Amino acid sequence: MKNAQPKTIYLKDYQPPNYLIDTTELRVELMEEGATVTATLKMRRNSHAGEDAPLLLHGIELELRELKIDGRVLDANEYYADAESLTIEQVPAEFVLESTVFIKPQENTSLEGLYKSDDMFCTQCEAEGFRKITYYLDRPDVMSEYTTTVVADKAGYPVLLSNGNPIDSGELDNGRHFVTWHDPFKKPSYLFALVAGDLEYIEDSFTTMSGRNIELRIFVEEKDIDKCDHAMRSLKKSMAWDEEVYGREYDLDIFMIVAVDAFNMGAMENKGLNIFNTSAVLAKTETTTDAAFQRVEAIVAHEYFHNWSGNRVTCRDWFQLSLKEGFTVFRDAEFSADMGSRVVKRVEDVSLLRTAQFSEDAGPMAHPVQPASFIEISNFYTLTVYEKGCEVVRMYHTLLGPELFREGSDLYFDRHDGQAATIEDFTRCMEEVSGRDLTQFKRWYSQAGTPRLDVNGSYDADAQTYTLNFAQSCPATPESAEKQPFHIPVTLGLVGQQGDLPLTLQGVEQTETYTDMVLEITESEQSFVFENVTEQPVPSLLRDFSAPVKLDFPYSNADLTFLMSRDSDGFNRWDACQKLATGILEGLVQAQLDGATMELDSSLVAAFRTVLNDDSLDPAMVALMLKLPSEAYLAEEADVIHVDEIHNAREFVRDQLAQQLKAEFQAAYDSNQVSEPYEPSAAQIAKRSLKNVALGYLMLADDDAISLARSQYDNANNMTDSAAALALLVCSDKPQAQHQAAELIIAFYEKWQQEALVVNQWFTVQAIAPQQGAVERVRELMQHPAFDIKNPNKVRSLIGAFCANNHVNFHRTDGAGYQLLADMVIELNTLNPQIAARLLAPLSKWQKQIPQRQQLMKEQLSRILATEELSKDVYEVVSKSLK
Known part of the structure; x- marks a missing residue:
């Protein structure tokens, strides 16, 4: 049957496994024509299972060669194998199962299980890739102790790696060799890893807080050996930070990272052998931007922190x-904040959340942090699970405070070490250490959608009181139309003419004076009265973005300008600037719809001038405040998305700011030059970020700045400055800039064509250029020799970048952008369903578009749905999008 509806899996149907696997011994024989995998599993019936419980193992695309129980070969009539499983009806209470299968990694374009990336064998088993390697109980609650022997031709594959510590190695006949690895810590199959290739490595060591010496190695292709030092430094900083902040020490004798070019994800935390996308580990001044350096540090930390929050538990x-994932994202965010600017890191994280995750919450794929069901688990590696999940953990931290949160995490790690735990287990630990009932708080896990807080305030000068009234609501989402009140922590302050005012909350005994506090909103409507307020304040609400909600308060432009200059909370100073700009931009969108002439409110010019002239601000914060809200954010905020009007309004405001603040932007550009040798330090990154934002405005204000950008490109000693200049020239619509861009696009590729990650940047800068003809330009680039549709990095850098970041061209009124994306999804459906499904997001969000675009988007979704042999991954996204 064409497109038979795949089965939905429900949380409510969870049952523990009927069988457990105490030990797993694997022998993987790698050959050019395929691989033979022999798995010897010591198994036993689980205590709840009946004596007649059949053994059902997962397995996909496996050619079964032999099957034994306790050394006896089974006859064909004693088991049944279909496309996804192997069933043995009768097995003893305890037994040893031995299976031998043949697989073809070189034909595995899904990049799940065991596959080849160029000349390297590697694995990706999360979430359900291990079933493509051998028959197994491929579920996270089956944990086993692994011993893995990898065998391959020594000349072609001198490096053979797997989880744990190496315990044996040797030479075999016909130029082959083997290495045996043993992992003493029980783990589920999704954490299994194997790598075989001709690799080089850099080596270092780390001494743990208990005095153990850990060997550290990063494996890469020989050509990339000079790009590993930053990742190694990041790893050592991560190990030290986890000991200091969480008291967690690394447990094996060796920790390894391998860089792989063809990889679906950013990186994978396999026990002791982390497999990374090259983009998440390789870094060098000449080839890597500041943002990429920071990304490498953050991802190295994230995967290392998983050793406890994901592996040991x-x-x-x-x-x-x-x-x-939510817990580990919180841990890596705090690490990055400690390594650089805490406020800048918070702004970056919240910007992603508001733009992309809030959009996910409002779309057809909206789901709770803990989904109630899924068809394909790969579709739930989402911003909701990761980023909103992180915000939920952050709210525990806010509500309990850092000391109790640390006690709760210690209890969680100690109590559940070596176990497969639940969200309920984590919450219970936080309840026990704090003595608090967090039942209502757990609604953050079970209810989808972005809550809205409508707030108003009133000042009584005679009584010297200030009252804040809160009303919370949450829109309907696919899993539920009606929402119960959330438990929302709101950190706030009251700001007066001289800064933060002391806070005295009516009805609450206070032994100290506070200038900010956490209010807990638990009801649909709540009011709070502050006493001894000696002047009319402006409330600074949701400081440090204390909850993932949309907040509406009737701030005037004067209020927002006031907060920008006087609020002690760095995040809210930035947010006030964003709110001011957003309101003005929304007004200009409406002006176009009304047929009126656009005019820029002078308050925004004055606010930007104040920011540019404030020497007390970190240049990184100035850079962030000078960036207007993105088109994606403005679209997320709109009830109806008017793509062209949003683009026009934003370009008009940028041009007006550039003209009226030309002198200030020139001063910012000149004063933030870095003369010292390049390093990705917070101070240097801050200067470069402000300098390049200023250059972007100068390019709008003055044709002379085109020469300035060209000079920066020619004389840059780092990729950040050269890539920024290139992007500004490519994206400019001025003829002189376009002439320069045409020349540099050719020169840039010729210079960097051997550096795959730099070529990805080259694809992206052309994909996001807003000039007309972008769809045709992208299709042309898809024919370029450097583009490979089987490589996820190439797909993301070109197709993904265009669809997500070039709104005015993706949403072209003739539907050409939608057709381009649908074409790519259909092609990738059979090659790499995971990537195909993830690409679909921009096409699935048609509901707020104008009717003409809605129809065009739905036509392409229907075309995808009608495709023969649609994968589960794509089917789930498309079918939900069309409901």
């Missing part, structure tokens, strides 16, 4: 995915 089932 794993998740019981995939509905608990945020247990490990």
Whole structure:
């Protein structure tokens, strides 16, 4: 049957496994024509299972060669194998199962299980890739002790790696060799890893707080050996930070990272052998931007932190995915904040959340942090699980305070070490250490959607009181139309003419004077009265973005300008600037719809001038405040998305700011030059970010700045400055800039064509250029020799970048952008369903577009749905999008 509806999996149907696997011995024989995998599993019936419980193992695309129980070969009539499983009806209470299968990694374009990336064998087993390697109980609550022997031709594959510590190695006949690895810590199959290739490595060591010496190695292709030092430094900083902040020490004798070019994800935390996308580990001044340096540091930290929050304590089932991911994203965010600017890191994280995750919450794929069901688990590696899940953990930290939160995490790690735990287990630990009932708080896990807080305030000068009234609501989402009140922590301050005012909350005994506090909103409507307020304040609400909500307060432009200059909370100073700009931009969108002439409110010019002239601000914060809200954010905020009007309004405001603040932007550009040798330090990154933002405005104000950009490109000693100049020239619509861009596009590729990650940047800068003809330009680039549709990095850098970041061209009124994306999804559906499904997001969000675009988007979704042999991954996204 064409497109038979795949089965939906429900959290409510969870049952523990009927069988457990105490030990797993694997022998993987790698050959050019395929691989033979022999798995010897010591198994036993689980205590709850009946004596007649059949053994059902997962397995996909496996050619079964032999099957034994306790050394006896089974006859064909004693088991049944279909496309996804192997069933043995009768097995003893305890037994050893031995299976031998043949697989073809070189034909595995899905990049799940065991596959080849160029000349390297590697694996990706999360979430359900291990079943493409051998027959197994491929579920996270089956944890086993692994011993893995990898065998291959020594000349072609001198490096053979797997999880744990190496315990044996040797030479074999016909130029082959083997290495045996043993992991003493029980783990689920999704954490299994194997790598075989001709690799070089850099080496270092780390001494743990208990005095153990850990060997550290990063494996890469020989050509990339000079790009590993930053990742190694990041790893050592991560190990030290985790000991200091969480008291967690690394447990094996060796920790390894391998860089792989063809990889679906950013990186993978396999126990002791982390496999990374090259984009998440390779870094060098000449080839890597500041943002990429920071990304490498953050991802190295994230995967290392998983050693405890994900590996030593794993998740019981995939509905608990945020247990490990949300917690670990919080840990890596705090690490990055400690390594650089805390405020800048918070702004960057919240910008992503508001733009992309809030949009996800409002779309057809909206789901709770803990989904109640799924068809394909790969579709739930989402911003909701990761980023919103992180915000939920951050709210625990806010409500309990850092000391109790640390006690709760210690209890969680100690109590559940070596176990497959649940979100409920994590919450219970936080309840026990704090003595608090967090039942209502757990609604953050079970209810989808972005809550809205409508707030108003009133000042009584005679009584010297200030009252804040809160009303919370949450829109309907696919899983529920009616929402119960959330438990929302709101950190706030009251700002007066001289700064923060002391806070005295009516009805609450206080032994100290506070200038900010956390209010807990638990009801649909709540009011709070502050006493001894000696002047009319402006409330600074949701400081440090204390909850993932949309907040509406009737700030005037004067209020927002006031907060920008006087608020002690750095995040809210930036947010006030964003709110001011957003309101003005929304007014200009409406002016176009009304047929009126656009005019820029002078308050925004004055606010930007104040920011540019404030020497007390970190240049990184100035750069962030000078960036207007993105088109994606403005679209997310709109009830109806008017793509062209949003683009026109934003370009008009940028041009007006550039003209009226030309002198200030020139001063910012000149004063933030870095003369010292390049390093990705917070101070240097801050200067470069402000300098390049200023250059972007100068390019709009003055044709002379085109020469300035060209000079920066020619004389840059780092990729940040050269890539920024290139992007500004490519994206400019001025003829002189376009002439320069045409020349530099050719020169840039010729210079960097051997550097795959730099070529990805080259694809992206052309994909996001807003000039007409972008769809045709992208299709042309897809024919370029450097583009490979089987490589996810190439697909993301070209197709993904265009669809997500070039709104005015993706949403072209003739539907050409939609057709381009649908074409790519259909082609990738059979090659790499995971990537195909993830690409679909921009096409799925048609509901707020104008009717003409809605129809065009739905036509392409219907075309995809009608495709023969649609994968589960794509089917789930498309079918939900069309409901």
